[in-house]
Amino acid sequence: MRTIPHWIDGAEYIGDPSGESPVVDPGTGREVANLLLASPADLDRAVAAARRAQGAWARTPLSVRTSIMFTMRELVLAHQDEMARMIVQEHGKNYSDAIGEIQRGRETLDFATAINVALKGEHSVDISTGVDIFSLRQPVGVVAGICPFNFPAMVPMWMHPLAIATGNAVIVKPASATPSAALLTARLYKEAGLPDGVFNVVSGDRELVGGILEHPGIDAISFVGSTPVARIVQEVGTSHGKRVQALGGANNHAIVMPDADLGFAAQHISAAAFGAAGERCMALPVVVAVGGIGPDLARRIRAHAQTIRVGYGMDEGVDMGPVIDAASKKRIIGLIDDAEARGADIVLDGRGLVVEGHEEGFFLGPTIVDGVALDAPIYSEEVFGPVLAIVHADTYDEAIGIVNSSPFGNGAAIFTNDGGTGRRFALDVEAGMVGVNVPIPTPVAYYSFGGWKDSLLGDTHIHGPEGVRFYTRAKAVTTRWPSERTYAATMSFQREE
């Protein structure tokens, strides 16, 4: 059985593990590796390496830093097949989806190759006689990135390229179910010429996260995961003096107006609800059908969902893989059972799906539940599975009321052919990322990504301009260079007064 180590100070590191965690292929149900869990001493070692490396890295010329980022971008491209295969084996998503997440992550590396532009400051001359002022941004120091299982390459890439390019050292804590992409990233950074200690990976469970949150050698934390853990990270991290951004869970809604192109909407809703088995924070688990279009819309979505081929992620023609583990599958089936018992209509039922040759995999088929009550857990909880709930509203006002009553506010979309309605929705909706006829409105890397309400604890969104701000501190420098000329100018100014 393969053992997955940590990566500290430019090399694999075994150290003194506090335990091991099995890494399981969700498509077969079989264990594929043992992940070493870091002890407090291992974390201390990673922090010490990062602190040693950070000062010199922050003073490394921007031209060198951007050049390393450019090489890293090329290396990720060259190794994307290897990385995608790791993701399929540990996460279960299909190969093209794994390639897609690496591409989206690589966009942040693209942005980091131009960090010299993003870091340009301001300069004013003669704010007083012979006095100038300029502003600059300097790195915060050592940054920890705590990551969820569902995007093993992309979410860490939302963090480390900008943190590193702005002059910080980084410690990534991958999810225990999907650690290998982070280790490959570490090897690629080394090959790209990044100095040892600037990028480190430590794996572990909640005890390790607790250690990170309290560690005096860590200055800032980027967290992406579920809301209950985001809340812990935000509260404990900030109470230990750290800068924290904590992106939480989601329950994204799309309103479908009666004037929408229902064929277009149904096709895109099906892809958004069931892609990656619904295990995306920007997945679309809820549709609000307005003005009596519900039955027609449900039939059309079902027609698309029935064409989705569920199977092992590396197999040809597979659109959707398994969910992450047996517990997740059981929880999702329980939510569908409960909705059915409450009287909802199961328009498409994926509960009994078995994939031939992969009977032990954690597969579920696409499931559509119509007429869901707003107090049913399948509506109010984050399902994080291939399930679409349809609720009904008579008017736009009722529909936006439903969307905005969700405690989450990650993404939200509307399908309409009326520009005025689309514009009004974009302004009315309480969510950080909004789509008009775009069901998964994930911003490109040169914009920032983040939600509102329980989908984001902390102030700043991740990557893009807000990411640069998060990983840097502002400084304003006021300068005067006394000389005979400036002295004389000051005196004559005072005489005139």
Ligand code: NAD
């Ligand atoms: P999770 O919250 O269970 O785990 C995230 C990280 O926190 C992992 O590294 C895990 O080891 C650690 N962790 C788990 N429980 C902990 C605890 N009690 N104390 C301290 N640390 C703990 O999330 P997950 O199941 O890995 O990922 C799915 C969740 O992430 C979903 O809720 C999804 O919406 C969310 N997510 C959000 C975004 C976003 O951008 N908002 C993006 C991706 C995923």
